[in-house]
Amino acid sequence: MALVRSEEMEGAGPIIRRPLQEEVAARLRDLITQGIIPAGARINEVALGTQLGVSRTPLREAVRMLAGEGLVELVPARGAVVRRMSAKDMADSLAVLKALESLAARLACAEGTAEGIARVATLHAAMMERYAARDRLAYFKLNQAIHSAIVALGGNATLAWAHEAVQSRMKHIRFIGNAGEEKWAGAVAEHAAMIAALQARDGEELARVLCLHLDRTMERVRDVL
């Protein structure tokens, strides 16, 4: 028998005690995508640890996770540095993303549930709202969430993982690349076409639009590299 009645369960779920390392890892990812820790910067363990209010151990372990994800590089006896992305790295990553999202598009249209597609549409509506309010950070996060949600629709966990891994390294550049009114408007228009293709369950069309979106992304970020 449950210990509390379900009406009393508001906030009565199990206390999530995420290990400090994971909390720190999540925070580090945000700091990197927002450029607060810039690419190429060394990570000073004592300084950053003090700033975050944690000791060196959980910080070090968080950094090791990010190293496994490819977000930072470990230089022997010199600690960790945030991975720097060249123009070629960006083009390479986008090429990989095209391959992954093409597969994801077909899977999403073939396997996605109606509720799942509706959820993506909801995310899109929320994103348009943040666009109207010119809230760039919230827009950006919803944007990423939409792409992840489309990939998730296919039900391929490995695909979702690989997509997230590649995506995470480009987050910072895409974040700063979206600055500029006309670029932003263009990206929004492409997103509308995505949603339309998804709701029509036209996998080939969705793949085409996603690849076009990624090509345009390369143009948009070209001058910040």
Next chain:
Amino acid sequence: MALVRSEEMEGAGPIIRRPLQEEVAARLRDLITQGIIPAGARINEVALGTQLGVSRTPLREAVRMLAGEGLVELVPARGAVVRRMSAKDMADSLAVLKALESLAARLACAEGTAEGIARVATLHAAMMERYAARDRLAYFKLNQAIHSAIVALGGNATLAWAHEAVQSRMKHIRFIGNAGEEKWAGAVAEHAAMIAALQARDGEELARVLCLHLDRTMERVRDVL
């Protein structure tokens, strides 16, 4: 000016002082692919650390790297467990690998240098030699090296990284799946076709053969899942 003449450079290169964590991480990957640490097993830090002759700290940091790579999962307050692969996980991963290797095939044939292709052919010859000697472990490692080398030919670092990441999780199953003479012979034949397509620089054909190879892989490993 160099400090020593090049003829004296045999073994005079800089002493590689790989951090203990990386050494341990590499060892753990091998232990997992060979099944010495089986899928689903919890990693006991003190026991394994004693066995490897290292303290808990470098071992923990190595495990965190593998967690970032997706090879192990971290369960709060219960440590790390080796990722278990279901039949669906295997199929999903192979689908992703098909997308990645299709891209890699076209890149390799378009961008690969003649020397690079020759190196792959050399690896193939060495692998055939190990096949003739029925040295399964050496064969397996050369097999993986060939696939990695083909992907590397394209010069897309992100693609190589993603391929390696997805591949690493399947290594154990592919390792035990290759047991059996007729399966092994079939895989060898497919590899010969790969090399032929690569040397002809026929990207479409290479992609086709690689995808076929992966489809066959699914059949070969089906009964060990």
Next chain:
DNA sequence: TTTCGTAATACTGCATACAGTATGATTCGG
């Protein structure tokens, strides 16, 4: 003034110690 050498400093890599939590055994009640 510039450059090389040297010493001081700061930071990483590793080990160990302690606290909190899960796990298993043991005992008590039914």
Next chain:
DNA sequence: CCGAATCATACTGTATGCAGTATTACGAAA
């Protein structure tokens, strides 16, 4: 004899300390 509660054990999560190495600052020589 079986189930539940309690206690002991073992293991993880975090903090701290120490040793080794890179970095920087400073001074001497050209």
